Amino acid sequence: MNPLEQMQIFARVTELASFTQAADALGLPKATVSTAVQQLEAQLGTRLLHRTTRRVQPTQDGQTFYERCKDVLADVQELQTMFQQPGEQALRGRVRVDMSGGLARLAVLPRLPELLATHPLLALELSSTERRVDLVREGFDCVLRVGPVGDTSLVARPLGAMRMVNCASPAYLRAQGSPTCVADLARHHLVHFSNTLGAKPDGFEVMATAKLAAHHIPMRGAVTVNSAEAYTAACLAGLGIIQVPAVGVGELLDAGRLVEVLPDSGAAPMPVNLLYASRRNLSRRVRVVMDWLALVVGQHIGE
Numbered sequence: 001m002n003p004l005e006q007m008q009i010f011a012r013v014t015e016l017a018s019f020t021q022a023a024d025a026l027g028l029p030k031a032t033v034s035t036a037v038q039q040l041e042a043q044l045g046t047r048l049l050h051r052t053t054r055r056v057q058p059t060q061d062g063q064t065f066y067e068r069c070k071d072v073l074a075d076v077q078e079l080q081t082m083f084q085q086p087g088e089q090a091l092r093g094r095v096r097v098d099m100s101g102g103l104a105r106l107a108v109l110p111r112l113p114e115l116l117a118t119h120p121l122l123a124l125e126l127s128s129t130e131r132r133v134d135l136v137r138e139g140f141d142c143v144l145r146v147g148p149v150g151d152t153s154l155v156a157r158p159l160g161a162m163r164m165v166n167c168a169s170p171a172y173l174r175a176q177g178s179p180t181c182v183a184d185l186a187r188h189h190l191v192h193f194s195n196t197l198g199a200k201p202d203g204f205e206v207m208a209t210a211k212l213a214a215h216h217i218p219m220r221g222a223v224t225v226n227s228a229e230a231y232t233a234a235c236l237a238g239l240g241i242i243q244v245p246a247v248g249v250g251e252l253l254d255a256g257r258l259v260e261v262l263p264d265s266g267a268a269p270m271p272v273n274l275l276y277a278s279r280r281n282l283s284r285r286v287r288v289v290m291d292w293l294a295l296v297v298g299q300h301i302g303e
Contacts, residue, residue: 001036003043004076007069009036010048014066017056067139070094075283092121095289098135099144101128102228102248103272107300108144108293115292122285130227131195135277141286142276144297146245154275159294160301161269162245166204167258172238179241182206182217182265189240190219193231197224205243205267214268243267247301272301 012022013033023030041048048062058066074093099108104126116122127133127140135143135154149156168178172189179185185204192201201224203216223239225231232249235242236257243266252258274294276282282290 001032001039003040004073006036006040006043008073009033010040011066011069011073013037013049013056014058014062019056074285090121091119091285091288093283093285094123094125095142095286096125096127096140097142097144097289097293098127098129098133098138098140100130100146100228102245103144103146103297103300104128106248107297111296115289119285119288122289124289135275141282142274142290142293144293145273145275146270148271149273149275151275154277157274157276157290157294159272159274159298161271162247162301163269164205164243164267165246165249165253165260166241166243166262166266167235167249167253168241168261169236169238170256170259172235172240173259173261175238178259179261182262185217185219185241188219190221191231191234191240191242192221192224193226193242194224195226197226204241206265207268245270245301272297 009022009026009028012026013019016022016025019030019033019037023033026033037049044061044065046061047059048065050057050059071094077092105128108126112124115124132145132150133140133143135151144159146162176188177184179188182204190201190204194201201221203218205214205216207214219241221240223234225234228244228248231242232244232252234240236252241261246253249258253260274290274297276286276290
């Protein structure tokens with residue numbers, strides 16, 4: 001039995017949590033299924049499955065191997081159809097993407113039914129986090145990143161830039177007054193944002209001008225958060241001024257729940273990039289998903 005057949009059998013056993021059910025589904029003797037998994041474990045030098053009289057479940061190594069198996073098997077299936085006519089090629093398999101919660105909620109998830117209606121056999125795993133994931137180590141096919149790219153080992157596909165606004169709640173402005181110039185910030189509070197709690201806050205960002213380089217103005221603030229949702233919620237609660245992408249707070253500004261302040265002073269537009277590890281290794285399903293993400297996110301930040 002070749003390694004690919006062993007992987008197919010192992011994946012089926014893992015999904016059904018049973019050697020007997022996997023054998024029935026594959027039309028193979030139970031002994032053949034059991035032997036295939038044992039041979040795979042011997043080749044890999046690790047136990048992949050915990051076996052009990054009632055249930056079969058993957059070990060930690062087994063779960064990791066299963067996730068990679070799904071990708072490999074989907075790639076093989078894609079290779080087998082690569083010479084079919086475009087209309088005959090069904091996209092199938094998993095694509096893992098990471099992005100901020102705001103982009104997921106506002107731009108991607110509302111449009112996702114369109115993608116899945118066109119490609120019903122596609123499975124999208126969407127991670128929403130504010131931290132910078134390790135694209136390669138954590139097994140992501142691509143990442144939507146807001147802000148500087150940083151990692152030069154990744155390929156960056158620019159999607160545009162989001163205009164930034166300074167906001168405060170009406171209650172905060174009634175209590176503290178509305179700043180009319182940057183110098184007024186000395187008597188105001190900022191809600192601080194930091195991916196790493198305990199790090200020194202940057203302060204209020206001021207964009208570069210003909211006379212001054214971009215810089216940060218230190219500001220006092222009693223609250224530091226590490227998620228975009230908490231950042232906006234703190235501002236709505238009257239805890240201080242925030243600097244956020246305009247597309248993320250447009251509805252709150254229109255409803256009067258937040259008010260823009262210092263419209264002529266603030267942070268530079270924030271770049272949005274689609275990052276991936278290597279152009280050479282992209283499967284067709286990943287390329288299709290990336291093109292779709294570029295379209296919907298580009299439309300969203302251009303609104």
